[in-house]
Amino acid sequence: MKAVEHPEVLAEAAAGLSHQLQAHLQWMAELLAPHLAGLERKFLVQLKKQKLDPSQRESLASITPGAAAQCLAAGEPLSRFLEKVQYRGRRLAKLGLTPSSVVSALGEYDKLLSAELQKRCADQAANLGWVRNQLHFLVILSLNSAFYQVREGESQAFYELFRVEVESRTLDEMLPRFLAALLTYTGADEGRLYLLEDGQESWISRGTLPGEPQIVSLCTTPKVRRDLARPRCIEIGTDTKPMVLDKKWHRSFHTCWSVPLRADGKLRGVLQFAFRKSYEWMPREVELLSAAAERCWLAAEKARLLEDLARREEQVRRLAEHMVEVEESERRRISRELHDEAGQSLLCVRLQLEMIEQELPPEFEPWRKRMGEVREMTEHTIIEIRRLIAALSPAILDQMGLAPALRQLIGRFRNLHSAEVRLQLPRRLDLPKKMSIILYRLVQEIFNNIAKYSLATRVNLSVDSADGCLRMQVEDDGIGFDVEEAFSRRDCFGLSGLRERVALLGGALEVRSLRKAKTAESAGWSDLNQRREKAHSGRIGIDRSGTMIRVVLPLPPRNDGAERSKRTVQVG
Structure with missing residues (x-):
C-alpha cells in the first residue's frame, strides 16, 4: 500500500x-x-x-x-x-x-x-x-x-470489503466494489478480476469498473494456470506476458501483482493489479491480498447461491401463482358443472316429483307422503349444491368486489352458526383480482376452522390499509389450540395453506392462540361467564383463551393517494 x-x-x-x-x-x-x-x-x-x-x-x-x-x-x-x-x-x-x-x-x-x-x-x-x-x-x-x-x-x-459484501445485492454489483476497495488499498493504477470458466479452459473478466472495457473470454495454457495458482509479483516482460491476462497492460505498465482465488484446492480465479513503475510487494501485503481473495471468492459464491435461490424462489412463486389460478379455474369449472348439470337435473327431478305428487289419486296417500319426503330431500340437496357453488366460485366476488363478498360470507356464516360476528372494513377496498381472491380464501378458510373447532361465541374480522400494507385480523373467543403443534402436524393443512397463500403475496402471517383452562371447562355456567367477562380485558391468544390470526400483505402502488376511512358493520 x-x-x-x-x-x-x-x-x-x-x-x-x-x-x-x-x-x-x-x-x-x-x-x-x-x-x-x-x-x-x-x-x-x-x-x-x-x-x-x-x-x-x-x-x-x-x-x-x-x-x-x-x-x-x-x-x-x-x-x-x-x-x-x-x-x-x-x-x-x-x-x-x-x-x-x-x-x-x-x-x-x-x-x-x-x-x-x-x-x-x-x-x-x-x-x-x-x-x-x-x-x-x-x-x-x-x-x-x-x-x-x-x-x-x-x-x-x-x-x-465487509461493507461491500453486506450491502451488495447481486454478484455483478459486488465484484466491481470489491475490486475498487482493493485498488484503494494497493494504490495500483488498474485492476482486474478474472473467474475461471467451468472446465478450466478460459477466463471471464468480472468486476470491471465503470468506463472500462470488459474482456469477454480468453484462454491460457495449463502451464500459465499453474503459474497463476500462487501469488506472484510479476515484472512485465517477454517471459511473463502470458501471466498478465490483460494484453493492454504489456505496453503501459511495469509491474503486475497477481493473487489467485482458490477453493477446495482448485484455482477458481485471479486478481491482478498493474503499476506503471516497478513496485515490489511485501509479505504483509501478500497475506492481506490472499485473505481478501479468499473472502472475495467466498462472498462471490454466497452471492451466486443467493441469486440462484432468488431465481428458484421466483420460479416457486410463479408456480404457486399458477397453481392458484388453476385452483380458481377448477373451482369455477366445478361450480359451472354443478350448476349446469347436477343443479339443473335436480331441479327437473324436483319438478317431476312435485307433478307426480299432485297427480296421484287420493287412494295413494301413503305414496304421496313418501313422494313429498323425497321432494323435500331433493330441495335440500339443491340448496346444498347452491351453497357449494357459492363457496367454490362466489359470483359476487367477480361482479362487485371483495367487500360485498366478505359481507355475504359473514352473513352465511351467521345464518349457520350462533356466534356474534363484527365486520370492520375500509370505506374503499380496491384490490387487484389476485389479491382479492387470496384474501377471500383466507377469510373463508379461517371461518371454516372457527365453525368446525373453536366453539366461539364472538368473532371479529377487521380489514385495514395503511403505509402501503393491507392488514387483516380475525379474533375469536373459542377454546384455542396449540399453534406450534398445529403447524408441525402433517395432517393439518388449514394453517399451512394460510401460510402458503400469504407467502405467495410476499406477506406475513401471525397466529396467537391460548387454550381454555380445564378448570373453566368443568366450572358452572355462572362461574364460566364471570371468568369470560373478567378475561375480556386481556388480549386474545395471550392473556385469555381464544385465537388471533393477523395477516399483513404489501399493497400495489396507488396513484390517487386517497385516504381510506373505516366503517363498522354489525352482522346478525
Missing part, C-alpha cells in the same frame, strides 16, 4: 528539541563518523544470526542512531531522518516484523554503540547517553506512527 507521509508532524517533533540537544547530536555524529561503517557491519551480522532476510536487515540498519549520525554529518536536518524512519517503519510493518522485534533489534545496535562510545569518550558517556535516549524516543514515536498507519490501512481495507 502506498502510504501518505506526514513530514509536518515529524518536523514539529524535531523542532521541539532544544539547541543543546541538537548540538550534542551533531557532536556525536562527528565523533562516530569514522566508525559508523564498522558498527553497521557488526549490526548486520547480528541481524543475520536472527535469520532476518536482507530487506528486513536493510530497513533496520537505516533507522539506527548511526544512520541518524550519517544524516546529520551530511548536513541534513533531524526531521529528514525521522521521515526516513517513518517510511522504513511502514516497510518493516509490511515485511512482517512486529514492533517488539524492531525495538529488540535497535537494542542490539545500542549495545554495540555503547561499547564503541565507552572506548572513544568514556568521560562523556552520561551526556551521550542522554542524547541517545532522546533520539531513541523520537525513533520509537515515529515507528509507532508508521505501524499504526499500516494497521489502519489494513483494517480499513477489510472493513470496506
